[in-house]
Amino acid sequence: MTGAPLPEPAASPTATDAGVRSTQRAPRPRWRETLGLLARNPTAAIAAAVLVLLVLMAVFDETVAPDGPNEISVDDRLQAPSWAHPFGTDDLGRDILSRVVLGAGVSLRVGFLAVAFALVVGALVGLLAGFYGRWVDDVLMRFMDVLFAFPAVLLAIAVLAVRGPGAGNTALAIGIVYVPVFARVTRASVLGVREEVYVRASRSVGASDWRLLTRHVLPNAAPPIIVQTSISLAFAVLAEAALSFLGLGTQPPNPSWGLMLAEGRGFIDIAWWLAFFPGMAIFLTVLCFNLLGDGLRDVLDPRQRTLMAGGGR
Amino acid sequence: MSVVVFALVQLVPGDPIRLALGTRFDQETYDALLARSGLDQPLVQQYLTWAGRAVTGDLGVSFRSGETVTSLIAERLPATLTLALASILVALLIAVPLGTISALRPRSLVDRVATVLSQIGISVPEFWMAIVLILVFAGTLGWLPSGGYVGLTEDPAGWAQRLLLPAVVTGVVSGSVITRFVRSSVLEALGADHVRTAQAKGLPRRQVFTWHVLRNALLPLVTVTGVQLAYLLSGVVVVEIVFSWPGLGQLALQAVQARDYPVLQGAILLFAVTFLVINLVVDLLYTAIDPRIRR
Amino acid sequence: MTAPLLEVEDLRVRLRTPRGPAAVVNGLSYTVGRGETVAVVGESGSGKSVSVLALLGLLPERVATVTGSARLDGEDLLTMSPERLRQVRGPGVGMVFQDPMTSLNPVLTVGRQLVEGIRAHGEVSKAAARERAAGLLAEVGLPDPQGALDRYPHELSGGMRQRVVIAIALANSPALLIADEATTALDVTVQAQILDLVESLQADHGTGVIWITHDLGVVAGIADRVLVMYGGRCVEDGTVDDVLERPAHPYTRGLLGALPDLAGDGGDLATIPGTPPAPTDLPGGCVFWPRCPVRGDARCETEQPPLQVVGAGLSKGLPHRAATWCTEGSAR
Numbered sequence: 001m002t003g004a005p006l007p008e009p010a011a012s013p014t015a016t017d018a019g020v021r022s023t024q025r026a027p028r029p030r031w032r033e034t035l036g037l038l039a040r041n042p043t044a045a046i047a048a049a050v051l052v053l054l055v056l057m058a059v060f061d062e063t064v065a066p067d068g069p070n071e072i073s074v075d076d077r078l079q080a081p082s083w084a085h086p087f088g089t090d091d092l093g094r095d096i097l098s099r100v101v102l103g104a105g106v107s108l109r110v111g112f113l114a115v116a117f118a119l120v121v122g123a124l125v126g127l128l129a130g131f132y133g134r135w136v137d138d139v140l141m142r143f144m145d146v147l148f149a150f151p152a153v154l155l156a157i158a159v160l161a162v163r164g165p166g167a168g169n170t171a172l173a174i175g176i177v178y179v180p181v182f183a184r185v186t187r188a189s190v191l192g193v194r195e196e197v198y199v200r201a202s203r204s205v206g207a208s209d210w211r212l213l214t215r216h217v218l219p220n221a222a223p224p225i226i227v228q229t230s231i232s233l234a235f236a237v238l239a240e241a242a243l244s245f246l247g248l249g250t251q252p253p254n255p256s257w258g259l260m261l262a263e264g265r266g267f268i269d270i271a272w273w274l275a276f277f278p279g280m281a282i283f284l285t286v287l288c289f290n291l292l293g294d295g296l297r298d299v300l301d302p303r304q305r306t307l308m309a310g311g312g313r
Numbered sequence: 314m315s316v317v318v319f320a321l322v323q324l325v326p327g328d329p330i331r332l333a334l335g336t337r338f339d340q341e342t343y344d345a346l347l348a349r350s351g352l353d354q355p356l357v358q359q360y361l362t363w364a365g366r367a368v369t370g371d372l373g374v375s376f377r378s379g380e381t382v383t384s385l386i387a388e389r390l391p392a393t394l395t396l397a398l399a400s401i402l403v404a405l406l407i408a409v410p411l412g413t414i415s416a417l418r419p420r421s422l423v424d425r426v427a428t429v430l431s432q433i434g435i436s437v438p439e440f441w442m443a444i445v446l447i448l449v450f451a452g453t454l455g456w457l458p459s460g461g462y463v464g465l466t467e468d469p470a471g472w473a474q475r476l477l478l479p480a481v482v483t484g485v486v487s488g489s490v491i492t493r494f495v496r497s498s499v500l501e502a503l504g505a506d507h508v509r510t511a512q513a514k515g516l517p518r519r520q521v522f523t524w525h526v527l528r529n530a531l532l533p534l535v536t537v538t539g540v541q542l543a544y545l546l547s548g549v550v551v552v553e554i555v556f557s558w559p560g561l562g563q564l565a566l567q568a569v570q571a572r573d574y575p576v577l578q579g580a581i582l583l584f585a586v587t588f589l590v591i592n593l594v595v596d597l598l599y600t601a602i603d604p605r606i607r608r
Numbered sequence: 609m610t611a612p613l614l615e616v617e618d619l620r621v622r623l624r625t626p627r628g629p630a631a632v633v634n635g636l637s638y639t640v641g642r643g644e645t646v647a648v649v650g651e652s653g654s655g656k657s658v659s660v661l662a663l664l665g666l667l668p669e670r671v672a673t674v675t676g677s678a679r680l681d682g683e684d685l686l687t688m689s690p691e692r693l694r695q696v697r698g699p700g701v702g703m704v705f706q707d708p709m710t711s712l713n714p715v716l717t718v719g720r721q722l723v724e725g726i727r728a729h730g731e732v733s734k735a736a737a738r739e740r741a742a743g744l745l746a747e748v749g750l751p752d753p754q755g756a757l758d759r760y761p762h763e764l765s766g767g768m769r770q771r772v773v774i775a776i777a778l779a780n781s782p783a784l785l786i787a788d789e790a791t792t793a794l795d796v797t798v799q800a801q802i803l804d805l806v807e808s809l810q811a812d813h814g815t816g817v818i819w820i821t822h823d824l825g826v827v828a829g830i831a832d833r834v835l836v837m838y839g840g841r842c843v844e845d846g847t848v849d850d851v852l853e854r855p856a857h858p859y860t861r862g863l864l865g866a867l868p869d870l871a872g873d874g875g876d877l878a879t880i881p882g883t884p885p886a887p888t889d890l891p892g893g894c895v896f897w898p899r900c901p902v903r904g905d906a907r908c909e910t911e912q913p914p915l916q917v918v919g920a921g922l923s924k925g926l927p928h929r930a931a932t933w934c935t936e937g938s939a940r
Contacts, residue, residue, distance in 0.1 A: 153550050154584050155564060161569040161577065238438055242551050245440050246566060261441060265555070268448050279441030287436035294432075393615040506710035509666055513705075514725035514776060515698030518690075524724070525713050532715065605714055 036076045044295020047288040058105040081273055088273035096273060099255035100281050106256045107285065110171045110249070111236040115229060117175030122182025123225060127213060129183065130190030141187065143182040152177045156239060160167060160248040165258075170249040174239045178232050189221035223300035230296055234289035241282045257282045339557075375576050382579035385564060386571050392462055393560035396483070396553070397545040399476050403484025403539060404491055405596075409534075412495025413527070419500065427492065434489025443482045443555040450478060460557035479556045483549055487541045493528070502530035532603050539595035543588045611682075612639035613816040614663075614784055619676035621655070621840075623661045623730040623887070630887035632658045634840040635676075640784065641647045643810060645817040647831035647848075649824065649863070653838035653884050656820045657706075660786050662686075664871075665693050665699055680784065698729050702777030706789035708770035712761040718772050719757030725779045748805060767798035774802065778809065785810075786818045791826065803830050824863065828852060833926065836860050839885050839895030842915060846928030856918040856930035894933065905933035 081088045087096035129140040147155070159173035193216070202212055243249035244258030252259060257278040264274025374383055411431075415424040451459035457474050465472045502508070503526055511525040550562030557563075561580055568576035621633035633655045640646050648656050660669050662674045663685050678685045680700055685693065697703075704801055705711040713721060722741035726732055732740070740759065745753035748771040770790065777785060787806070791799040807830065810817055819830055827834055827848065833850040836844040836859065845856040855861045862880040882899040885891055892900055897908040907913070915931040 151543075152579055154562075157550070157565065157569055158577070158581055161572075223416070234436065238436075242437055242440065244552065245438075245551065248569070258438075261438075261444070265444055269452055272448060275441070275444050279438060282438045282441065283433075283436055284436070287432065290432060290436050299518055424811075468747060483723050483847055506705060507713040510703075510705060510711045510773065510776065511713065511721075511724075513664060513697050513701075513703040514728060514779070515696070516724060516728045517694065520724065520728070524716065529713065529715055603715060604717075605762050 012136065030162070033184055041295045041298060043291050044298075047291035047295065048283070050288045051292065053290075054104055055108065059103055060107050087277040088271065092136065096260075096277055099260060100257070100277055102284075103255040103257045103260060103278065105281070106250055106254055107237050107240055107258075110167050110174070110240040110256075112235050113168075113171035114174035114236040114240070115178065115232045115235045118178035118182050118232065119225070119229060121175070122179040125179065126183040126186025126188075127190055127217070127221075130187035131213060131217060134219045137187075141183070143244060147176070148180040148184075153239070153242060156243055157246070157248060160243065165248045165251055167250045167254070170240055170243050173243070174236050177239070178236070181232065182225065182228060183222050186221055191222050193217055193220040225295055227297045227300060230289055230293035234286045234293065237282065237289065238286050320601050327516055375573055382575045384387060385576060386561065386579055386583055389559060389564045392558060393549060393553070393562065394544065395465075395476065395559060396479055396549050396558060397542060399480035400483035400487060400545050400549070403542060404488035405538065407484065407488035408491035408495050409531070412492045413499050413530075414494070415496045416503065416530075418498035418514050424496075425596050427496070427551065430493040431489040434485050434492075437486070438503045439482055439486055440551045440555050442485070443479070443552055446478050446482060447555070460555070462557070462559050475556075479549070479552050479558055483545055483552050487545060492532070495534065498533060499530040502526045505529065532599075535598050535602065536595055539598075543591045545586055546584060613642045613644075613681065614640040614818075614858060615677075615679045616663070617677045619659060619662065619678060620674070621667070622673040623658070624665075624671045624673075625753075625888065627886075628888050631890055632840050632887045633662065634890070636837075636842055638835055638842065640816045640846065641820055642783075642816055645810065645819055645831050647827040647834045648818060648820045648837060649822060650837035651822060653887070654837040655887070656837050657788050659837070659840075660703070660788060660820060663786070664703060665690075666703075672756060674886055688759045695729065698725060698780040699782060701784045701786060702780065702782035702789040704770075704774050704777045704785070704787040706792060707764050707782070707815070708773055711773050712769055716760075717757065718759050718761065718764070722757070722772075722776055722779055725776055729780050729883065735758040735914070741775075741779070741797065741936060744779055745772070747809070747903065748772075748775045748778070749801065750775075767794055767801075770794055770802060774805070781813055782815060784816045784818070786820070788820045789808050789822070790819075792823065799826070805845055806830070815818075824852070836863070839890055841895055841931065843932065844930040845915075847926050850926075850928035854928070856928065857896075857932045858900050858934055859896045859932075860930075862899075862901070894931075896932075898911055900934070907933050911935050 087100060089095055125140050125144065129137040145180055154171075155177050156173040159176055160169055163169040163172065171203050240249055240256070241258030241261070244256040245262045247259075247262065250256035250259050252263075260278035261282075264271070264276075264278065267274045375385060378385070398549060401590045411427050413428040418424055447459045449456045457478055458471075460479075461475055463471045481506075507524050508521065511521045516525075546561075549558070549564065551559060552558065553562040554566065561583065565577060565580040565584075567573070568580060616639070617637045619633055619636040620631070623630045623632050636655075648659075650656050658667065662672070663678050665674075665685070667674065668726060674686055676686065680696065683696075685696065688696070692730075696903075708929075709740065712718070719738060719741055722744060723734065723737040726737040726740055727734070742753040742757055745756050750756050750768060750771050754907055756764070756768075756772075761772070764772065774790070777787075785806070791802055803826065806817065809815065817830075819826070821827060822888050831848050832847055834845060835842055835919065836851065836857065844855065844860045844884060852864065855864055859880070880899055885895060885898065893907070893909045893911055894900070894913050897903055900908065911933075913931045913933045915929045917927045918930045
């Protein structure tokens, strides 16, 4: 018996016109649409707003902070939260609110630097590995695997042990830890689009590797990288705090949240606010980056979007 | 990989022997120590010696205390393993029920609360949570000791009391990650075609859920648990410090501060090897429980 | 036919979707007699699958609203208790799903999946259930049925798996077998074997069959009657001969015209322009009119045509009905 299939408009275009569909799927980053969708997700929108506020606060720290961060006032030692000092004061009489405000700058700067480093190096490695394949892929990714095999905090500690403590080295240490993550994410997306018809088509008309990478591969690999960036920022801020807490990151008297926590730890029984507010600041910042990352994933990751749309079937 | 471990640590600036001697410095002892530790040899030579010995379990001698690194690590390993395993237990006890319930009633109140809680758990700095918990349970309430460690055999009750807080701290963080995983995994399994087949057979609800949803959803949990366990082994560094838990993390940190190369190298190597071992065990376990991978 | 096995009346299914409520099935009525095979045809999205899933309560409760009635041996499937429905699934209605690759649990053995179905409906010892499972596998033509019991689904080919799915559906000798695109994923020879198998089982057990497909070749080979669905409605039904040889509805004619003519001159494949209506946004009037090449009546755009008899009942005294204003030369 010869099965004679009926035309299935919903199904047949997928099979016959895969190329056409792929081309339609090759999106320019649709910033407008992305932002619009993001705005409709209240959690992510609020998270983004808080982060913008935080960045502004970090940029205008000196103007925003009520007092100098290192202004010592012996008379005001270990004051509980009050109108004059909403977050209280520490053992040297420094205003904790001011130090938290200035700490935002330190934490965010280290976080952004770390992720920028990881992003640039990792994306480059992932692009090269994914695009050229073969031995380039083998060598690069094997090395990434080795790097990935080290526990993150320990790797960072080792890097800091080598380079010595300090904000710049902390950023570098965290950055190195996240290079393999970005390399993997980028490579996976590149592999996903490398064989797409429009990439092969471009190659066949003689487009250069550089042009292929920048015009076709990169824009398509972008969504997961953007999501990964937001989530990595969360963990970079967290890692900076952890390393500073251990005394390996930002050095005193600079106000880093992790460092403030470490300093406040000794006073936990008599002055809880010393450790509480910096911890709260870390927590909120990390939470916002995570929520933003989730929101971005919902908007940018089409698989999840279709998954939700198909939920009823 | 051992090359990376070695190189990483060799690059630490500072002269370890000078540091170890401190104020009791005299050239003769220095030279003797230098020769004994082999630090006067070329780097490649040093590496080969170190790697050759490491294979046989000899990781060298601590600059600081003069004890062998192997014995130092052996001394600390049980504490770290105990904490990591207790944490993963806490994590699973939180994650499996919470994730499953969330998945069964998506967008319900329970689900929303669980989602918020896990998001909080992922974002909270462990050391801060540790401090807050110490403040509440050891300080204000005075129910539990604020830290330290006693052997299980010496004082079982004290052991459990001291283990509880650190295990909860790290367990909550890992548990949050795993909860999200369990939720999406169960949700996916619920929508699988074979679940419909099972229902169409007329199986009782409970049987469909246990054998056709949960069993399939929890298979990949083995992988995630393995990854989390590996993460815990290093993630506990900070928590070990806060709770004065005498584990490997504490040892590694002290080694960094004292520029005690052999100990640092040993500790990092051990973490890396453990990570690989866990991955291997996960792979083997997966092969054992997932018939699709079996050959 | 006085007491049909299954009597579906005014079945309606609404689904809540992210794009708003979707009217997926809109007043479907049909019957299936004992030993009779009814083929349900239509394009993807015409509501075929949803309409049968609704019968067995297999649509997610949170998103689906099902109304109407579906009496199996006089008992309404849509209003019975969950426990009673569970009892009916299996012995009352067996169901074969479309994709053999995904409709078996990958981590349980074939034997286990058969045995649990058997043991869910009556006190049967494990050994006896296993024995019966092996018998079923032999019945559906699986070589080495004993050995197959301990195999996992991925160790079997697609055709073999589909036989297992059919064996599961038949495990409790159902009065009604529903096959949802059961052979679509298989190659033609296997497909033919399975059709033969179902026909012989049907002859032996007197099972009623609902065969959902978009493959008219299968319809011609297996069905007694045909029901053509479009936009969640029945637009034409009747005996196979009536519907395939004297299609009354423009849509049915379109479907038949869209068949590739193997003996032909290789000319263009006739297609129906446009796509089926979205169930979230059904047109008023005749559901087909936006794509209809005829549109021969003023009411097409405004009034829903009723399902009415278009010709004399030709074979077995069964009526041939169509829901269209545009019947050329038929009774009106």
